[in-house]
Amino acid sequence: MPRRPFLRAFVSPAALCAIAFVAAMAAVLQFSVRAYIPGSLDPGGFTLVNFAALLKPLYGRVFLDTVWICFITAVCTLVIGYPVAYALVRAKGAFLKSAMLIVVVTPLFLGEVVRTYSWIVVLGNNGFVNTVLLKLGMIERPLQLMFTSFGVVLALVHVTLPVMVIMLAAALSHIDPDYERAAESLGAGPIRAFLSVTLPLSTPGIVAGVTTAFAWTFSAFATPQLIGGGQVNMVSNLVYQLGFASFNFPFAASLSVVGLVLAFGMIALLRAGLRPLEAVGPQ
């Protein structure tokens, strides 16, 4: 490749990473079809018994819960994130813009564990929300917020929001404000102008944002682990329990494989479902 002298040099780190990923995935895949020998960390012979065991309703339930939590999180993030992204893009003044961006992105700066612990401080029985509501006399007993899917979704929305806002803002910033002005000059009030012009034009951003939010949430571990506290389990929590509490690596591996396939399947389904929407947006 004489005309691209740096291509090889630039591609090789990515290639090395890819090789490492593929090797790791191959190891997991390999573990998933080996037999579990109780009391030993080494796997036994090849078998499909792990996958058969996954058919138990207990595991099906966890998969369903995971998909459901991801779906709710993606939808909530979209609903909350869209106005924020819109304000971010349309805000006048560089200072206001940067201030909003920093507030939006902050959750990404905090480590996952720190962020999750701060939610425990907010949601716990003696936490901020319950204390305030108790002092105001609005409730008599603390609300159960920890160890509920509500708490888990809340914390997941918090961490997914920056990603959603950034993806939506990128899409919205490509929409010329003259489109809205044109709509208004033609008799559309601000709400109709938004619904008939800006919203359809932003669908590529919505599709990208929802898909990413879904994938982002599917792999969540610390948040459901700490806030769900064993009451709300997602796929990664189950993998952790099987792998590091029971040391059943083959079963954990098979669960991971199925989880991965499920995640890909759901994202493919999501994209297919959102495709009609995308056809509305600009090419």
Add this chain to the structure above:
Amino acid sequence: MKNRAETSGIEQKSAPPAGGQGFVRLEGVSKRFGDVVALHEATLDVRRGEILTLLGPSGGGKTTLLNLVAGFLLPDSGAIHIAGQPVTEVPPYRREIGVLFQNYALFPHMSVAANVAYGLRMRRLPRPEIARKVAETLALVRLVGLENRTPRQLSGGQQQRVALARALAISPKVLLLDEPFSALDKNLRGSMQLELKEIQRKLGVTTIFVTHDQSEALSLSDRIVVLSEGRIRQVGTPGEIYRRPTERFVASFVGDVNVLRARLEEVDGEAAQIAIGAAKLAVPAGTLRGCAPGAPVELFIRPEQLRLAETGDETACEGVVSAHSYQGGHVDLHLASEAAVSGRILMRWPGTEAIARWPVGTRIAVACAGTEAVAFPASPS
């Protein structure tokens, strides 16, 4: 307010140009952005059915004025009326205006027909009526057969027609055009200008047109408003603006002009006698108020108002040919002359003979061909 749904077709608004006064009316309208005065105390009447051009350099306030009429901006002070109704506080979507944006702003996710139908749908007209008006308007702008294309599949000129059709379909009270031709190449620009003028005449829609291109303004407008630094400098017909500018800025912004050093002889009522070299010239006295006879003045005279002095002519000034520039139909003759404030004089000569007759370096005498000129007090320098 009249219900648009009851009006029939888009030709119902035919009104003779320059009919009643002040169809669009601005009274002392001001707008600032921070410390910058974008528009200062603008008072203006746009007559029913006319094409009024806002002409000026960028930052002059013309786009601000247009956006104020459209309702995209609210004035800091002053009042705006459209068709006798106060609209100062009325949002754009209730002003019944058609806007042609500089970049057209066609909705990319809608077909040509849907773009044109948009304003009619917002007015909740019945479907058959929308279809009829869309077809009618597309025929008007000669786009029949392209209904189902998307804007992306159209050429620049076609996109502009769609944008014009979309703005006209709602039978707007006022049509606002924001530098609509700046994105087109030169040949297309000329034909689109003609076409726009024809359509505007046909519909008789009151039109406000923003441009920084003075030749476009001269050829397209019924009247021109010259703006600079947020102030209205002069309002008049293209002829008045070109031939009788009332301000130094207008004289130098619109068209080519020579600025020659001259002297005020006397003021006699509305006319002032100017002496330049051996020549005498009568100009309007209005621009020379406060000047005493004998005071130095600057004479603004168009290239076509100058000619070569022949025997018996009174010579206004002399110059040395410094360059020719062949323009096809005529030759621009550049003279170096001390009589000009800039040191240069521009003359026009039809045909190409000037190049051979007066080669570079020839000294020639210049006379005034007409009396169309204006004078301003000499700028302190």
